[in-house]
Amino acid sequence: MHSISAFARRVGLTPSALRFYDDCGVLAPARVDPLTGYRYYSDDQVERAVHLRRLRTAGVPLADVTAVLDGSPDRAREVLAAHAARLRSESDAAHAALGALLRDLPPRGPVRARVGGPELASAVRQVVPAAARGGEFPELRCVLVELADTQVRLIATDRYRLAVRELRPLAVDGGPAELLVPADALVTAAAWATRKPEVTIEPGCLNAGGETHALPVAGGTFPAYRDMLRGLDAPVHRVLTGRVALRDALAACASPAVLDIGADELVLGEVTLPAVCSGPVRVAFDPAVLGAALEAGVGPDVLLEIAAPDRPVVVRSADQGSFTTLVMPVALP
Template sequence: MDSSRMDSISAFARRVGLTPSALRFYDDCAILRPARVDPQTGYRYYSESQVERARLLRELRTAGMPLAEVTVVLDGSPSDARAALRAHAARIRHEADTAHAVIGELLRTLPGAGPARVRVGGPELAAAIRQVAPAAATDGEHEALRCVLLECADTEVRLVATDRYRLSVRELTPLAVDGDPGAALVPVEALTGVAAWATRATDVTLTVDGTSARLEASSGSRDLPLVDAVFPAYREVLAALGPPAHRVVVARSVLLDALAATECPAFVELSGETAALDGTPLPAVCSGRLSVAFDPATLGAAVEAGVGPEVLLELTAADRPVVVRSADQGSFTTVVMPVAG
């Protein structure tokens, strides 16, 4: 590639996927100056070395990042860039969740609202049930905590369960959607009872109309009992987490074995680029310094519910919950509360 190549603003715009007017704007904002401006004509010219910056700028703006934060990613340190990206991701996720909730409520109140009907893969639904169900309470006076919340929207189906010590959320991408958004609160025993049946179905259609819920497949159908109770405001819990300060990637089997051999409280300890559980080193990818105490049974159940060979732990502070994700399946998330050390 000729490093001395200079492109006109129109040619450069085509190369990097921006418009000439956008390039002029970024020039005026001092974010992407042209390599040379003809003093007589005022024509702008761009060099080969500016292609990568221009394309990154386009991607950041496509992601909706404000210009003030774009400059941090383009010109700041790698740590500042990561912090800005994480903060922006958390913000847009919160905004999207809020918008979905508001629009869903408005749709439900419009005249002629139809029942929610979503079609998902049978094995995927069964796997989601098995992942989320362990987070539901097995006893206690709060009936909603002994249930799984099913939420049907235009872009996703969510299964949510919590016993207040942990919160599990699994998202499924529907194969087809009909009707308006809907939600159902189903006793965990009833939902786990249909998991094996759903596994044998290629796909399953879930219908929710506010007073009933039904699963239908080519092999038959299953009616789901509903509970009339208020489920905890889990979206507010997730939104309040904010971006994590530390991430740990560790083999799931290794972490499960270590947790099984540990008494409560179990301390997850980060020391620079090394991690340990109650002093036992863990082969992990991590950074930072932090010590957080957990009930090994609760954390172990969250890790066990994941999929894949690795698990991702997101930590913020000693008094903040840990977010447990399957490292290769970001659609499953469990939040585990710490305990006093």
């Protein structure tokens, strides 16, 4: 038997917490001295106490703690999965609120973000194809460039595809800031930056070693892409296949391109590609839109995360977690 102090040290709880859990009926001592009222705990209670500490560290309410500790394994999984989903939702909401507050604060001064020139050029090549080529919304013909303490982010969308690329800056002064840059002007600036080891992004220009290149900033309001990302449904199907092979098959495919996905293969027209899939699903795309997303990717493999055949599909690469594309499917024929 262990005294309450010794037991508390062993399981990582405080004596006051053990008294509280005893009063709540969650973890009663093995024996209570009838004369002194001292609580004593046994070795058999160590595992329960450690599980209790971990659950409380994760913020699981006491009402759910007992269901995990005393219920069936299936019930425990259900409770923990619901709590994890609740934490993600609360975290996303807090992150969004803090981000909005930070963006509304006045800048700390002239904003400057220093990044590698070739890295910036690579990001531009990946993101710009997702910008609109025409249409009634001039903001969609631009790339949103976000400058913050920990990252530089480039975002473009034509409403059918959304591309997001993140860069880790070498240094940031001032900010945060958002620059809406016409896509064509950004491509020209990227061609200039690719020959510079480092460039500094400022409102109106790129700077490298005293040389500058114009970076015009447009007016208007870019779509609330963060709301789109937060509103994504959890993927039901994940499909891992060869990026280049799928791209080439799409290039030879008529529209719409229907992907019939099974347990270990992906069928596109007359082409069958090996794939690792979490379940059968059938989804259709404009081959030019999905093909452009694959062309912008990096590495030999591509991961498609599918929530439903009529919901945006996330296109990701195992070799570059800083680049994400959303592609909107089309109606199945």
